[in-house]
Amino acid sequence: MSKVLVVGSINMDLVAQVDQFPRLGETLFGQSFATHHGGKGANQAVAAARLGAEVTMIGRVGDDAFGQELKTSLAAEGINTEWISSSANTASGIAMITLAGSDNAIIVVPGANADLTPADVIAAESAFLAADVVIAQLESPLATIEMAAQLAQRHGKPFILNPAPAMPLSAELLKQITLLTPNEFELSIALGTPENAWQAALQHYPGQILMTAGQDGAWYTNAAGELQQQESFAVHAVDTTGAGDTFNGALAAFWHLGLSEASRLACAAGALSVTRAGAQGGMPTLAELNAFLDGVQGKTGDEK
Template identity: 55%
Template sequence: MRRIVVVGSINMDLVTQAPRFPGPGETLLGERFVTVPGGKGANQAVAAARLGAEVALVGALGADAFGDQLHAGLLREGIVLDHVQRLADSASGTASITVAGGENQILVVPAANALLRPAQVERAAGAIGRADAVLVQMEIPLETVEATLRLGQRLGVPVILNPAPARPLPADWLRQVRYLTPNQHELATVLDADPDADFHALMQRAPCPVVLTRGAEGAWYRDQGHDRASHQAGFAVEAVDSTGAGDTFNGALAVFLGEGLPHAVRKACATAALSVTRLGAQGGMPRLHEVEALLGRQAG
């Protein structure tokens, strides 16, 4: 069983389905509203757990009703929460999500996630040292992201950095990353480059291996020691909600990385494709047998 540690955010997603996105100043009647557990850290933890990994999460929740619901839901997924703090003076993080035409718009209020400190990551060093891989994103303070990268480097554990929401990052940080997993916009932002630049050139410029997600097109990846990027085609599905597809991809990549990068990227693309066929970030995340069935049909 793969051991994965995720350092990241935990949110309650407030999801509204709409016929289209409203314009500035416009009031539009929605079609459905649901509350769904989310946050990039929690999402990636759930994705990995559903694929059979042993997962521990490092994060923070408020001492509120959303925090109670989120904590209980993560426990039901079998995720180890020894390093998830409950903060009495903070609300839990939320994300307001509008879904229209299979795409989404998201507004995040970090709340307790903004209080996840490097010291909490250090306290999880025992779990991180035993892990096969660590996942970290950027819905938490940058100092905590840096602490995770440096701890992974010190302990010899590969760290996958999903740079979302993206901000420019020092090259010194990126050199400590085993895999950087952006989309094209995120890669340009991280490198402080022209967003219209050719993504192949951006992948070459990055000082670490890159796995670049391209939505329905699939993913491009360049490992250490390889000059040219390889392509993994996407899997054709009927998209219902793309929320959480990137998180699903990252969780799957961490789980399957022991099989080698090409196999891991292929399985991650299949897992992400299945995730967009159902509503909600965690609600759409598939189990291992579903991924194997899709891969089996493709092979046939």
């Protein structure tokens, strides 16, 4: 399996279930409350680790109880936490999530994630040397992600960027990215192009963009600029939270198999993850993924 280096965010998700959202100044009773380990970086690290990759993570937590719990949890998944630092007098990143029926309202407070600096990445340069592939997201400061891209390029390591949350990307950063993994909206924001022009965007960057498309699977172009589709896997969805992070973590874990096979396995892992509740809670192990693929006998889309 690939040796995966993840540069990214680590959060604690605080989830409250209610019948309806409170109005301004109103206090309501909720039905349930739970905490879940999250953050796009941590999610992708866990997804890759469960699929058998050797994972190292660069990130920051606060010097609070959440920070200690989050770091301990990542270590329990077999992830190397040597380069996860604690920020003094700072809270760990959190997401406050209120669920009412099928709707949600979310407040994200970056906390210590905002303290992850280019210097932190430079200090972990040895981790880049040891990695087979580097993956990052955009919940960390952009300057830090740009430094990660530079180090990956310096040491000849593939650099995967999941551009979420969506933001414009510089031409210089785009040159350093081996593979960009947006959805259609994130692609248009990253490149500054119309959403309906995604096919032209993929062909303009042959082999450099893999666009996720929900039930339509994923689209990419080969080195010749020919459009390719990896069809989705039909499942009964229980909770779609974390499906994209599962996809990206799996893509990194299976990177050594080539883009076509890695995207097939990533789509399968992402589909399997939505059959269970929770982001990290729904992420499959390698054994579970293999059993799932054996069950569908390699078929895709509606053929399953």
